Amino acid sequence: MEIIERYEDEILTILLKGELDAKSSIDLDETIKMALTQEKTRIIIDCQHLSYISSAGLGVFISHLDDLKAYGGKFVFYGMNVTVYNVFEILGLHTIMEIVRDRFEAQTLMNES
Amino acid sequence: MTDKLQGTSIQISSFLVGFAGFACAAITFGFYGKPTPADAGLWYFYLLCIVSFFLGHxxxxxxxxxxxxxxxxxxxxxxxxxxxxxxxxxxxxxxFGFIKYLPEQTLAAYKIAEAYIFTLYTLVSLNLYMKLLMMRHGAGKFKFIQGFYLLLMVASAYLLVRAHLPSWVILGFYAISAVGIAFLTTRLSWISLVNRQQKTAVAMLLLAINCVNSLLLFHYLTERGTFMLSVYALPEVIFMAAMGFSMVYALMALVALLFYFPVSDIVDQQTRELEGLMEISESARQRESVNQVFDRMFSAAMRDTDSYAGWLWFKADEQDAIVKTKNVNLTQVSSFREALVSIIYSSGANTELLDVPVLQAYPQLASMSNGFRSMLALPIVFGNTELGMLCLLKNHEQGFDAHMTNMAKTYVNFAVNAYENQQVLEDTLRNEHVLEEYKLARQIQQRLIPASLAGQNGWEAMTYLEPSKEVGGDFYDSFVLDEDRTAIIIGDVSGSGMPAALHMAEIKGIFQSLTAFKLEPKELIARANDAISACFEKNRFVTLIYLVIDKKERKFTYIRAGHCPVLYYQNQRNEAHYVKDEGLGLGILRSPVFKNHVHAYERPYQQNDLLVMFSDGIDEAIDPRTKEPYGYERLKNSLCEAIRHETLDKVMKAMLADIKRHVKDNRELDDMTMILLRFD
Structure with a gap:
C-alpha cells in the first residue's frame, strides 16, 4: 500500500494505492491524525488505485468521522471501483459518507460546504 | 556409623599390636642385646615382635x-x-656427631627411637606413593601393587621360619624388587594433575623429601653395620625394598616434575579452560539465571587469566544491566565502557588486546585505567548486537598472552551461547503458554456460541462457524421472545482474533439484556448501537442481521445492519435472491442520528422457504490460484444446486463442500459463518 499526500487550495488529497489491509491501516491512521493536528480537515480520498479495503481500513475512516465534523471538515471519496464501493454500500457507509465519481465532483462537493 | 567405629577400632588395635611388637623387641634388645638364632625361643619371640611391629604398622x-x-x-x-x-x-x-656426648644407655634408646621413626617414615611414604601410583590407573596396576606388598609379607613370613637365607634367594629378592621398583617408578602420570598454582609447591616438597632421603642414604652407607638393621636383625632386603622404592620414587618424581615444567603451562591452560567451560555450561544447564551464568563466566575469566582487576557489563533486552566488578570502582565502569566501545568499534580492527601504548594513546582510557598497565577488552556480541563487554586488567605490561585471550574469548562465547539457549527455551515456554491460553479462549468462545439455535419450533436451522484463528469476531445467537416469536442474530465484529473475540462476547451480553426488554426491532438495534458506541474503540464496528420469526403470523421481520445480505430461497418460485435493503453497521454513527439509518423489513414466508445468512468470510473466501473471491453469485448457485437434498444438514454439507472446493488449501481465510433456516 502506498499513501501519497498532496495539499493544495486548503484541501488535502490522500491517494491510496493498492490494498488497504490491517497493516497499512495503521499508516493511514497516522497520516490522518497528523493532518488533523495540522488542521487539514478537508480531506479528499483518491480511491482510483485502491483495489481492496479491509474492515480495519474502514475503521480508520469511521473513527475520524466525528472529529472531522467537529472541525468543520469532511471526507470525500472518489474513483472507487465496484468491489470497494460494494464494501461501502453493504456496510451502509454510502449513506453517511460522500462518495463521488471523479475528482472534479469531489472538489465541487468539498467547496460547496 | 558402627562400620566406621569398627574400622577405627581395627585401625587402633593394629597400631597397638605394631607398637607392642616394637616395644617388646626394644625391651628384649635392651636386656639381652641382639638375639641370635642360637638363642632359640628368644630369637623366635624377637622375630615375632619385629614382624608384628612391621605388619601392624x-x-x-x-x-x-x-x-x-x-x-x-x-x-x-x-x-x-x-x-x-x-x-x-x-x-x-x-x-654431625652430637650423639657421642650422650650417655651409653641413652644412646641405645636414641638408636631405638631412630629405628622406629625410620620405619614409620618408610611405611607411610610407601603407602602414600601407592596412593599416587593408583591415580589415573586401573585394576591392573592395583594388582601389581598388591603383589609388591605380598612379596614383602612372604619374605617376612619366610624369615620367621628360616633365619638365614641362601644368598641366591636374597639376590633373587633383590632382583625382583629392583624390577618392581623400576616398573613402578616409571608410573608418574599423576604429575599431569599438578596444576600451575601447585607445581612449585610440589617441587619444593619433593626437594625436601629428597634431601631427607639423601641423608638417610648417606647414613646407611656410612654406618652400614650399626644401622637399624642391627636392631631389627631382619635381613636388610625387606627394608631395603621398601626404603629403596620410596627413595627412588621420590627422586624420579622430582626429576619428572622438573622435566614436566616446560609443557605444564599448555596442559594447565587446557585443563583450566575445560574446567572453566564445564563450570559455565553446568550453571547454564541447571537453568541458573543469566546473571548467575555471567557471574561464573566473569569469575572463571578473572581466575584463569590471573587478572588483578576487571569488570563485566551486560545488558539483555528489557532488563537492568548486569555489572560485576573486581578492584575497580563501580561508577567508572559505564564511562570506561563507553570509551572502549567507541575505540573498538571506530577502529574496526581487532583491538581486544590493549597494552600500555594503546592505553596511553587514548587519554580518556589512560585517565580511567588508573595504574593498570595491560588490559583485555572483549565485546560480548549476540548475533549482530553488542550486549556488553568483559574487561580484564593487570598491573604489569604484556599481561595477556594469546592463550589467555583465546581462553577469555571462549568463555565469553560459551556464556553467550548459554544465554542464547536460555532465551530460546524461555520463548518456547512463553509461546506454549500463549497457545494454551488461546486454546482456553477458544473453548470459552465455543460455549458462548450455541451449537444449535434455540426455539426451533415452526422452523429449523443448521449453523456453521469456523474462526480463522483460535477465536474470532463472528457470532450468532438466538433468543426466544415469546411462544411464537424467536429472534436470531448473526454478526461480525470488525478485525479478527482475540480483540474481535472479546468484543463479540460483549455483543452477546448486550443482546441478551436488550432482548429481555421485548423492544421493537428498530428500537432494539438503536439501543444496541448506543451500547456499542459507548464501549467500542472508535475504529471498531459491528455488522449484523437481526431477524425475528413470527410463526403464528407466518412472517419474519429483519434488520440488516451493514451485514452481508440474506439469501432468500422461495420454494414456490424455486428461485433464490439476495434481499438487498438499506442499513448501517453498528458503532459507525455514534449519535441519535443512527436511528434514521435503521430499517426494519417485514416479509411473509411460505412453507419450505429457506434463508441463508452468512458472514463476509464466505463471499470473500479467495481461491489462492485465481485470487478470485467466492462471491455472492457462486453462493446463490450453490444453494440452488444443494436445495435438492432432503435434509437441511445435507444442504449445508453440500454448500460447504462447494466453498471448500473453491478455497482449496488457502490458509489465509477470514472467519466463516453460515446459518441455514427453513420454515415448516
Whole structure:
C-alpha cells in the first residue's frame, strides 16, 4: 500500500494505492491524525488505485468521522471501483459518507460546504 | 556409623599390636642385646615382635592413608614431607656427631627411637606413593601393587621360619624388587594433575623429601653395620625394598616434575579452560539465571587469566544491566565502557588486546585505567548486537598472552551461547503458554456460541462457524421472545482474533439484556448501537442481521445492519435472491442520528422457504490460484444446486463442500459463518 499526500487550495488529497489491509491501516491512521493536528480537515480520498479495503481500513475512516465534523471538515471519496464501493454500500457507509465519481465532483462537493 | 567405629577400632588395635611388637623387641634388645638364632625361643619371640611391629604398622598406615580424602597431589606429597621431618630431626644430630656426648644407655634408646621413626617414615611414604601410583590407573596396576606388598609379607613370613637365607634367594629378592621398583617408578602420570598454582609447591616438597632421603642414604652407607638393621636383625632386603622404592620414587618424581615444567603451562591452560567451560555450561544447564551464568563466566575469566582487576557489563533486552566488578570502582565502569566501545568499534580492527601504548594513546582510557598497565577488552556480541563487554586488567605490561585471550574469548562465547539457549527455551515456554491460553479462549468462545439455535419450533436451522484463528469476531445467537416469536442474530465484529473475540462476547451480553426488554426491532438495534458506541474503540464496528420469526403470523421481520445480505430461497418460485435493503453497521454513527439509518423489513414466508445468512468470510473466501473471491453469485448457485437434498444438514454439507472446493488449501481465510433456516 502506498499513501501519497498532496495539499493544495486548503484541501488535502490522500491517494491510496493498492490494498488497504490491517497493516497499512495503521499508516493511514497516522497520516490522518497528523493532518488533523495540522488542521487539514478537508480531506479528499483518491480511491482510483485502491483495489481492496479491509474492515480495519474502514475503521480508520469511521473513527475520524466525528472529529472531522467537529472541525468543520469532511471526507470525500472518489474513483472507487465496484468491489470497494460494494464494501461501502453493504456496510451502509454510502449513506453517511460522500462518495463521488471523479475528482472534479469531489472538489465541487468539498467547496460547496 | 558402627562400620566406621569398627574400622577405627581395627585401625587402633593394629597400631597397638605394631607398637607392642616394637616395644617388646626394644625391651628384649635392651636386656639381652641382639638375639641370635642360637638363642632359640628368644630369637623366635624377637622375630615375632619385629614382624608384628612391621605388619601392624603397615596395616595401620595403609588404612589410614586410604581413608583420608586427599584433594590433590600436593596434599599427598605434603604428608610424605611431614613424616620426613622427624627423620631429618634425628639424623642431623647423629651425622654431625652430637650423639657421642650422650650417655651409653641413652644412646641405645636414641638408636631405638631412630629405628622406629625410620620405619614409620618408610611405611607411610610407601603407602602414600601407592596412593599416587593408583591415580589415573586401573585394576591392573592395583594388582601389581598388591603383589609388591605380598612379596614383602612372604619374605617376612619366610624369615620367621628360616633365619638365614641362601644368598641366591636374597639376590633373587633383590632382583625382583629392583624390577618392581623400576616398573613402578616409571608410573608418574599423576604429575599431569599438578596444576600451575601447585607445581612449585610440589617441587619444593619433593626437594625436601629428597634431601631427607639423601641423608638417610648417606647414613646407611656410612654406618652400614650399626644401622637399624642391627636392631631389627631382619635381613636388610625387606627394608631395603621398601626404603629403596620410596627413595627412588621420590627422586624420579622430582626429576619428572622438573622435566614436566616446560609443557605444564599448555596442559594447565587446557585443563583450566575445560574446567572453566564445564563450570559455565553446568550453571547454564541447571537453568541458573543469566546473571548467575555471567557471574561464573566473569569469575572463571578473572581466575584463569590471573587478572588483578576487571569488570563485566551486560545488558539483555528489557532488563537492568548486569555489572560485576573486581578492584575497580563501580561508577567508572559505564564511562570506561563507553570509551572502549567507541575505540573498538571506530577502529574496526581487532583491538581486544590493549597494552600500555594503546592505553596511553587514548587519554580518556589512560585517565580511567588508573595504574593498570595491560588490559583485555572483549565485546560480548549476540548475533549482530553488542550486549556488553568483559574487561580484564593487570598491573604489569604484556599481561595477556594469546592463550589467555583465546581462553577469555571462549568463555565469553560459551556464556553467550548459554544465554542464547536460555532465551530460546524461555520463548518456547512463553509461546506454549500463549497457545494454551488461546486454546482456553477458544473453548470459552465455543460455549458462548450455541451449537444449535434455540426455539426451533415452526422452523429449523443448521449453523456453521469456523474462526480463522483460535477465536474470532463472528457470532450468532438466538433468543426466544415469546411462544411464537424467536429472534436470531448473526454478526461480525470488525478485525479478527482475540480483540474481535472479546468484543463479540460483549455483543452477546448486550443482546441478551436488550432482548429481555421485548423492544421493537428498530428500537432494539438503536439501543444496541448506543451500547456499542459507548464501549467500542472508535475504529471498531459491528455488522449484523437481526431477524425475528413470527410463526403464528407466518412472517419474519429483519434488520440488516451493514451485514452481508440474506439469501432468500422461495420454494414456490424455486428461485433464490439476495434481499438487498438499506442499513448501517453498528458503532459507525455514534449519535441519535443512527436511528434514521435503521430499517426494519417485514416479509411473509411460505412453507419450505429457506434463508441463508452468512458472514463476509464466505463471499470473500479467495481461491489462492485465481485470487478470485467466492462471491455472492457462486453462493446463490450453490444453494440452488444443494436445495435438492432432503435434509437441511445435507444442504449445508453440500454448500460447504462447494466453498471448500473453491478455497482449496488457502490458509489465509477470514472467519466463516453460515446459518441455514427453513420454515415448516
Amino acid at each position: 603397615l596395616f595401620f598406615f595403609r588404612t589410614w592413608v586410604n581413608n583420608r580424602k586427599y584433594k590433590s597431589v600436593k596434599e599427598i606429597i605434603r604428608s610424605v614431607m611431614v613424616f620426613s621431618i622427624p627423620v631429618g630431626a634425628v639424623l642431623i644430630p647423629e651425622l
